[in-house]
Amino acid sequence: MDTSSSDDVIRWFEEAAKSAGKVQMQTLKMILEMNHEAEYLQKWLKDIDVHNMNAEQLQSLFASKVPLASHADLEPYIQRIADGETSxxxxxQPITTLSLSSGTTEGRQKYVPFTSHSSKTTLQIFKLAAAYRSRVYPTSEGGKILEFIYGNKPLKTKGGLSAGTATTHYFASQEFKLKQQQTKSFTCSPQEVIFSGDYKQSTYCHFLLGLFYAPQVEFIxxxxxxxxxxxxxxxxxxxKDLCNDLFNGTLSPSITIPCIRISVLDLIKPNKCLATWVSSQCEELKESNWYGLIPKLWPNAKYVYSIMTGSMQPYVEKLRHYTGDRxxxxxxxxxxxxxxxGLNMDPCSSPENVRFTVVPTFSYFEFIPLHLIMYHKDVVVNGGGDDDYLEGDPVPLSKVKMGQQYEIVLTTFTGLYRYRLGDVVxxxxxxxGTPKLNFLYRRKLILTLNIDKNTEKDLQLAVHKGSQPLIKSRAELVDFTSHAKTTNQPGHYVVYWEIKGEVKDHVLAQCCKEIDAAFVDYGYVVSRKNNSIGPLELCIVERGTFKKIMEHFIDNGATMSQFKTPRCITDKALLKILNLGAIKRFRTADYM
Structure with a gap:
């Protein structure tokens, strides 16, 4: 994609979208022409001349020959790459860099191949998204972006490959530096702050520079x-420390990393007027529990931009508190x-209603149709599937139907072939000619003890319903997770809450009942009624417990830019953090 302006990049995308089916076939052909000699593909395409087949034939052959794969199927090959094998x-082409997942979904970190193509597509989608945003929220020349982004020093695998988070690789890439040079707005923080490796020191400096440049900040x-x-x-x-540093043009002694100190002190200067103004705003904001903090301190900011779907949805209301709905x-x-x-073409849509338009050049996409199984009220199915769906045969992008739910399958330029992503849309x-998608949830089950099958979305809905009594008590749910406890029989669900504010025990007991009743999965309902699953337990943990969980992941190689609170925990170290922080426990007596 060679584009030089917002109009050019939008025209490019519209042309690709218009003939998305053909673009997808050409994308697959390009991937196979590049990589058909790879050992994995040779198992299925050994005698196939991919160069002399037309794209439509190749698409059909690929679907019939190459099987669907999970990460477990590809992991032995990725591990050989990590160990230094260059064939x-x-x-x-040899893979020299590996992305490291956070491990918050699967319970352990995993490697994913990362190439220059990964950085280029990231730059492409950022330019495309910025082009659509600028039509609605135009930014000014010389503006700044307050970006809370974090990188860390990549690890080295046994074979000497660089392994780090995808965000770390991108922030260190030439493509990211090019984006910073080409866009009108520049991030407030230099590379030394982004790559400090200490999220607290980085966050402090992000704020200090964000306040120093406050009048120029276009978005956050x-x-x-x-x-x-x-x-x-x-x-x-x-x-208060930030205001002191703004007033004097200094940097708090708590910032101890030398390269950060040098880079930040090189940028800031004393600004007594600004420091006094920020201090007065903060004194007022304290009285309203920091309601409307963002527009108060960054009055020229036009919007807040971030991933807000899936596991991030529970934090959207808190962000609205900080924006004051303004x-x-x-x-x-x-x-x-x-x-x-996919691309968010409509920046005005709320996070709850956002739809993503598939960009047909990034990977080759297939979609597994999912058909919900409807159980008879008196029939218990001791199923063999991983959730309550029957699967159809995968279809290409051009064959998807409106209103149908699908699991996404990827074939990428970086070596993943018919890879089941696990996302349900x-x-x-x-x-x-390209579909618009509503992201629903990750298909992976997170809570299951018997024939019960609950996903992250099921947990989110149950917690949302169960937390309504908190709102009436003027308390706030800070964060939550869960655990399927089997140490005693029958096993039962434990939901952990960290809350802010005083809540009476009878209110929390009511919350516990509401959560238990809100799980509507048929297997759970039946199992609770016949006592093969015990009463749900609500465990209240002390303030700061979920911060300790975040710091545990960061200490083990994750970054703040990548972290997602795990919604179901099996790791013994994390369960120890939760149980040491427990201050109250409630159990439902009878299933309603």
Missing amino acids: PLLTK TSTFVYCIVQALTLFQDCW LPLVCAEYGSTESWI EVTGFYK
Whole structure:
């Protein structure tokens, strides 16, 4: 994609969208022509001349020959790459960099191949998204972006490959530096702050420079909305030190990393007037529990931009508190560590209603139709599937139907072939020839003890319903997770809450009952009624417990830019953190 302006990039995308089916076939052909000599593909395509087949024939052959795959199927090849093997295993060109997932979904970190193509597609979707945003929220020449982004020093695998988070690789890439040079707005923080390796020191400096450049800040962003909410929580503890540094042009002694000190002190100057103004605003904001903090301190900011769907949805209301409902919340694009998928063409849509338009050049997409199984009220199915769906045969992008739910399958330029992503989406319409998707949830089950099958979305809905009595008590649910406890029989669900504010025990007991009753999965309902699953337990943990969980992941190689609170915990170290922080426990007696 060679584009030089917002209009050019939009025209490019519209042309691709118009003939999305053909573009997809050409994308697959390009991937196979590049990589068909790789060992993995040779198992299925050994005698196939991919160069002399037309794209339509190749698409059909690929679907019939190459099986669907999970990460477990590809992991032996990725591990050989990590161990230093340079023969073509997944791609013709050697892979020299690996992305490291956070491990919050699967319970452990996993490697995903990362190439220059990964950085280029990230730059492409950022330019495309910015072009659509600028039509609604134009930015000014010389403006700044307050970005809460974090990188860390990549690890080295046994074979000497660089392994780090996808965000770390991108922030260190030439493509990111090119973006910074080419866009009108520049991030407030230099590379030394982004790559400090200490999220607290980085966050402090992000704020200091963000306040120093406050009149020029056009919008506020982070990879995940959790990062913004977490940063604003930290701000409430350090705003006085920030005002002191603004007043004097200094940097707090708590910032101890030499390269950060040098880079920040090189940028800031004393600004007594600004420091006094920020201090007065903060004194007022304290009285309203920091309601409207963002527009108060960054009065020229036009919106807040971040990923706000899926596991990030629970933090959206807290962000609205900080924006005072005065700034638009713009949901960022839909992607994964494995590939970018869709674009938010409508920046005005709320996070709850956002739809993502598939970009047909990034990967080759297939979609597994999912058909919900409807159980008879007196029939218990001791199923063999991983959830309550029957699967159809995968279909290409051009064959999806509006209103149908699908699981996404990826074939990428980086060596993933017919890779089941696990994301469940609904096709809500089309833009020209490419589908628009509503992200529903990750298909992976997180709570199951017997024949019960509950996903992250099921847990979110149950917690949302169960937390309604908190709102009436003027308390706030800070964060939550869960655990399927089997140490005693029958096993039962444990839901952990961290709350802010005083709540009476009878209210929390009611919350516990509401959560238990809100799980509507048929297997759970039946199992609770016949006591093969015990009463749900609500465990209240002390303030700061979920911060300890975040720091545990960061200490083990994750970054703030990547962190997502795990919604179901099996790891013994994390369960120990939760149980040591427990201050109250409630159990439902009888299933309602």
